[in-house]
Amino acid sequence: MKNLLLLICCSISTITVYAQNTADMKINAAIQMAETVVAETSLEKGQKPTRYNQWMYQNYMIGEGIKAMGEALERPDFSSYRDKQIMYFCEEYKNIEHFTNRYLHPATMWHCGMVAGLVDLSKKSDHPEIARGISYFQKMLNNAPKVADGTLARYKSEWKSKGIQIDDLYMVSSYWVRKSVGLGESKYLDLAIKETLSYYKHLWNPQTKLFHCLWVEKRPETRIPHWARGNGWFVMAITDLLNFVPENHPKRSELLEVYNEVMLGIMARQNKNGLWHQVLDHPKSYTETSSSGMFTYCLLRGSAKGWLPASARTAGLRGWNGLQTKLTDKNQLKDVCVGTDMSEDVKYYFDRKRVTHDQHGIGPYLLAAAEVINADATKDSFAKKKPNVLFIAVDDLNDWVGYLKEHPQAQTPHIDKLAGESHAFTRAYCSAPLCGPSRTSLMYGIYPHRTGTYFHHPTYSPEKLISPERIPLQLAFQKNGYYTSGSGKIFHYPEKRGWDNFVPRRKNEDSKQITYVFGEEATRPLKDFRVGVSEADPDSNDLDGAIVNWAIDQLKVKHKKPFFMAVGLVKPHSPWVAPKKFYDQYDAANIELPEVPENDLDDIPDAGKYIAHTVYPFFKKKEHEIIVAKNGTWEKLIHAYLATCSYADYNVGRILKALEESPYAKNTIIVLWGDHGWHLGEKEHWRKMTLWEQGTRVPFLIKTPGMTEGKIVNAPVSLQDIYPTLVDLCKLDLSQELDGNSLKPLLNKKDGAWDKPVLISYGPGNFAVRQEQWKLIRYANGSEEFYDIGKDPNEYANLAGNPEFQTPLAKLRSSIPKTWKYIICPRTKPFENTLSKPHSQ
Secondary structure, eight states: OOHHHHHHHHHHHOOOOOOOGGGGHHHHHHHHHHHHHHHHHHHHHHHHHTTTTTHHHHHHHHHHHHHHHHHHTTTTHHTTHHHHHHHHHHHHHHHHHHHHHHHOOOGGGGGGGTHHHHHHTTTOOOHHHHHHHHHHHHHHHHHHHOTSSSSSSSEETTTEEEEEEETTTHHHHHHHHHHHHHTTTTHHHHHHHHHHHHHHHHHHHHHTTTOOSSTTBBTTTOOEEEEOOHHHHHHHHHHHTTTSSTTTTHHHHHHHHHHHHHHHHHHHHHHHHHBBSSSSSSSSSSSSSHHHHHHHHHHHHHHHHTTSOHHHHHHHHHHHHHHHHBBBSOOOOEEEOOOOHHHHHHHHTOOOOEEESSSHHHHHHHHHHHHHHSSOOOOTTHHHOOEEEEEEEEEOSSSOOOTTSSSSOOOOOHHEEETTTTTTEEEEEESSSSSSHHHHHHHSSSOHHHHHHHHHGGGGGGHHHHHHHHHHHHHHHTTTEEEEEEESSOOSOOOTOSEEEEEEOOOOGGGGEEEEOOOOTTTTTGOOEEEEESSSTTTTSSHHHHHHHHHHHHHSSSSSSOOEEEEEOOOOSSEEEEEEEHHHHHOGGGGOOOOTTTTTTTTTTHHHHHHHHBBBBTOOOOOOHHHSSSHHHHHHHHHHOOOOOOHHHHHHHHHHHHHTTSTGGGGEEEEEEEOOOEESGGGOOEEOOOOHHHEEEEEEEEOOOOOOOOEEEOOOGGGHHHHHHHHTTTTOOSSSSSSSOOOOOHHHHSSOOOOEEEEOOOOOOOEEETTTTTEEEEOTTTTEEEEETOOOOOOOOOTTTTTHHHHHHHHHHSSSSOOOOOOOTTTTGGGOOOOOOTOOO
């Protein structure tokens, strides 16, 4: 864009640097304003509507503002306000289609703002009026007038033509982007982008760097003055849009160019008191607060997200300071322009009626306040305020770690020390007992049964099955200003998005170190059993050493931003190769074997026996019988696994020591997790790939800054909870919904009430649910296992047929999904009879 650099320089030179701490800002006024609206709004069924819950676009913005305040202040009464506001409408107006005949039609498109809220609410409620409202609005858009290039328009008799009115963009764009997220269909996002760029083309004045507010197709020479609130609607729309446009979208750079040109033009019109005039290029018109709130919010938001230069934050803070001069003694906002028509006469706007505590002003003011709360205004405070995250994944590490006490000989002193300083979860579970689907669901925040990413085969690649608009965890951090780096195994399938620096793991196994337990000539799956003793120095770059050394180097770097650092240790994944010192820690002649009762499988259904006796769904082979029959083999394999787990623990210790010696020790969240369990003979099974405890239970630790004393958490939780928990702890701005639950409530107490079900799936139709002390396994053919894990942690007694336990059994059954993706590939085709389509299909 021409003159962009000049505008930046001019803007910086004309803005007096202004900075205040959040504590000095008049946040209390914003809180009182939000409380007043909540108190004065009738949201109970049967009550008369107030001016805050009519079907109006400015009321949607009030809801957004109060919701943002709730999230910033962690106030549930604020956070839930918008949804209650829209649900009230659905309850009171039983026939939205009838009501919308009055409000929703092309001549009054501006009344449609709250439809965006309906789309958000549709993901939480199946109220029939929600779907009716969305459907009706979509029909209205389909039938709305359009100018020659397809841009949405209005028709008015006085124009004798179709016209593009600037207010409409925010109402329509906010609907489309939320529909795009809700349905996972990029076409709606593309529509919002196309409409935004079209509005810019028709309405932008390149001479004044401001927007006209109307373009009439048959009278393009019509020039409506640069009314402030009209300009405000455009900047609100494009700011909202940028929250949803993926980093790799081909139009994102063009949108950012437009955004910078528009916002710098707005900055140039800010007066010395930090406010904007009713007509932006006419200082004789009064300073108007709804538009000033809009510009203040967008400047603060855009600068916080890195979309605008640093000077935008200074301008935004000056705007916030100026808005305080527009507050009454009762903390209500004055000098808000009433809803207005348009005129080509500039004087028309000079004396428009001004009102106090009007819907048009409240929403932008509260949105700006939330941005002030979320961002300390002092230089470099973001890096000081936001916690770093050290994210350690350990491949194939089951519950044979000291703090979980599942093998008496396990030696994992570094993980145990971390557990003693962390929230140590004793009943944590993967979402799927296989590394591909487990890691995919964790990192993308969505269950395997919802995407179909079940097994290891190109058919199940997330690139094919998950929308590119879905934001993986590291990209969420990157979009929130974090420096993101990683090395080793984090994803099973490579994901390049969201990394500032990622070093792939290198395959450096020395074949001379490996012994094939069943000989090199054995066929798979027995050929997969490989062990080995390495003579390499544990601190060298051999095996996982290169990953750990990279992490140590990263912790020595002076980071200007808060960081998200992911370290994916590959061991104890097979082959079970570890440096000699870790084998020597164990007495090879006295390795303890797991307890496997002879009749352990007698009371489980055939589906469970089938999974126990196969490498499901890869090979049909009763591995346990073969291993037990070969003298000393069982002990040899357990020795190798224990040694490799101790090697993984040693590497965890090296990373933690480097963190303790770094400047980041006091402000870093540590998350350590294993991606799934591993059987070593339990239930007559080897490897992962079962829904039993040994196949699904994992180590899981979260250490928050300042913790010195650990807290044992016995409530069942899921690795699916990691993403929403980190979003909560790090206060990440994220527009997509996540499967799982934030564990923040559990982090505040030792063992608080927690009865959320943990869902685990293994291929289409096979599920397990853990809740309280109970465990249900439901196979694709409908057969079941039911256990009281509190009394029977090894799952020896199947209670599914016992009438005494039907009440808790029914409770867990209610958590089994009724629908799921059914995807079969050549590898899983031979096992098709053990999988199923949803019963509704």
